[in-house]
Amino acid sequence: MSETPGIVVMGASGRMGQMLVREVQAHPRMRLVGAVERPGHDWIGQDLGTAMNGPATGLRVTDDPLEAIAHAQGVIDFTTPETTVELSTLTAQARAVHVIGTTGLSDADIEKLDAAARHAVIVRAGNMSLGVNLLTQLTRQVAAALDADFDIEVVEAHHRHKVDAPSGTALMLGEAAAAGRGLDFREAYVAARDGITGARAPGTIGFSAIRGGDIVGEHDVIFAGAGERIVLRHVASDRAIFARGALKAALWGQDRMPGHYSMLDVLGL
Numbered sequence: 001m002s003e004t005p006g007i008v009v010m011g012a013s014g015r016m017g018q019m020l021v022r023e024v025q026a027h028p029r030m031r032l033v034g035a036v037e038r039p040g041h042d043w044i045g046q047d048l049g050t051a052m053n054g055p056a057t058g059l060r061v062t063d064d065p066l067e068a069i070a071h072a073q074g075v076i077d078f079t080t081p082e083t084t085v086e087l088s089t090l091t092a093q094a095r096a097v098h099v100i101g102t103t104g105l106s107d108a109d110i111e112k113l114d115a116a117a118r119h120a121v122i123v124r125a126g127n128m129s130l131g132v133n134l135l136t137q138l139t140r141q142v143a144a145a146l147d148a149d150f151d152i153e154v155v156e157a158h159h160r161h162k163v164d165a166p167s168g169t170a171l172m173l174g175e176a177a178a179a180g181r182g183l184d185f186r187e188a189y190v191a192a193r194d195g196i197t198g199a200r201a202p203g204t205i206g207f208s209a210i211r212g213g214d215i216v217g218e219h220d221v222i223f224a225g226a227g228e229r230i231v232l233r234h235v236a237s238d239r240a241i242f243a244r245g246a247l248k249a250a251l252w253g254q255d256r257m258p259g260h261y262s263m264l265d266v267l268g269l
């Protein structure tokens with residue numbers, strides 16, 4: 001294992017991309033060796049530091065992931081499902097650890113990631129923060145402890161630019177609740193209610209999404225019974241929590257066998 005693995009940040013100009021660039025640059029045991037953006041983006045060919053309105057870094061932003069990954073040990077990828085799936089074959093060929101924060105992946109996308117993970121390490125989570133991963137474990141425990149008289153609802157809120165719903169975090173929490181209660185997640189899942197919906201079906205897990213302003217990410221798991229209600233809540237106020245989790249995953253993955261891992265593996269939860 002390299003003492004200071006070379007890291008590529010995909011989607012370097014994005015909300016998470018810029019946060020990741022700063023965190024990797026500040027990390028004592030990592031080197032930033034590449035920054036990738038989509039073809040046609042304004043930043044392509046520019047010095048990364050200058051593009052971020054700071055001092056020059058000597059690293060040019062590229063639209064060629066293959067070139068960027070060639071000398072990297074880790075790739076941190078918070079982009080789009082299409083980009084993430086395409087990238088997974090390149091990271092697998094390069095045997096680089098692929099840390100995936102991208103959400104909105106379909107089942108078919110995840111199957112493709114599983115195939116890539118036969119050759120290299122993938123660490124993927126809809127939320128890379130310690131707090132949310134701990135909350136998934138608490139959610140599972142509470143769901144297991146309460147009987148079916150407590151209805152389970154997941155409510156999430158994010159900024160106005162978010163393109164997928166329910167959030168990756170909400171899905172993680174819902175899956176944990178389903179596992180705790182012994183439900184089939186797909187059968188339990190109810191994501192939209194509008195009009196005359198009829199009374200709440202027993203054994204379901206409902207999802208509601210709020211989008212607005214600059215909300216970083218808020219999640220409530222509600223267990224609503226007769227006469228009482230338990231609410232498990234996580235509030236993110238700084239995207240750095242996601243970036244730091246991703247860096248931890250990139251380091252953790254360096255001496256692992258190929259496989260498709262989660263943040264629970266990284267954090268030992």
Ligand SMILES: NC(=O)c1ccc[n+]([C@@H]2O[C@H](COP(=O)([O-])OP(=O)(O)OC[C@H]3O[C@@H](n4cnc5c(N)ncnc54)[C@H](O)[C@@H]3O)[C@@H](O)[C@H]2O)c1
Nearest residue numbers: 011014015016037038078079083101102103126127128242
């Ligand atoms: N897992 C987590 O902890 C976590 C936390 C925050 C965000 N996310 C997810 O990360 C993703 C990105 O979120 P964001 O808010 O940073 O979005 P964003 O739109 O600000 O950033 C995405 C970046 O990816 C770039 N991109 C798109 N296609 C590309 C390609 N082919 N090659 C290289 N770059 C490409 C875009 O140009 C953009 O700069 C979303 O799916 C979001 O849900 C996950």
Ligand SMILES: O=C(O)C1=N[C@H](C(=O)O)CCC1
Nearest residue numbers: 103126127162167168169217
């Ligand atoms: O800003 C986003 O987009 C976020 N996406 C993740 C999700 O879908 O849960 C994590 C929180 C922020």
